[in-house]
Amino acid sequence: MDLLSRGAALALAGLGLGAAPVAAQDIANGELQFGRQCVACHVVRDEDGRVLAGRNARTGPNLHGLEGRKLGSVEGFRYGDAITALGERGVEWNEERFVAYVMDPTAWLRAELDDRRARGKMAYRVRDAKDAADIYAYLKGLAPAESAEAQQ
Secondary structure (H helix, E strand, C coil): CCHHHHHHHHHHHHCCCCCCCCCCCCHHHHHHHHHHHHCCCCEEECCCCCEEEECCCCCCCCCCCCCCCECCCCCCCCCCHHHHHHHHCCCECCHHHHHHHHHCHHHHHHHHHCCCCCCCCCCCCCCCHHHHHHHHHHHHHHCCHHHHHHCC
């Protein structure tokens, strides 16, 4: 996807119009991409403290049970004001939001909040929408089905 198309997709997602869903996810690629792009800052640790993916990174929040979780709600993690504001509005993670966010966190937050001054603390960007969707599918697969249902 070229830069102009990616920007248009982000703008549409930010306006709530949504871009076309990414093709079927590849969980194996999601695991590979998580190891390449996310592991330096994030861990996936279950409720029992077992590390399911990543190392002991603490720069970013734990990504276990991401689907259906309110933005900015991991206990003990210090989020930025913008993502916290969305969580306080009841906004929850889903694939569309995750993909748009990880591709350009600050731009997505600004669009969602309609605030050009909003900033994201996450500086890294996943450059490929397919990889972002695959990472989401991988993370979703690490959480037991009942945990996603319990959070709704």
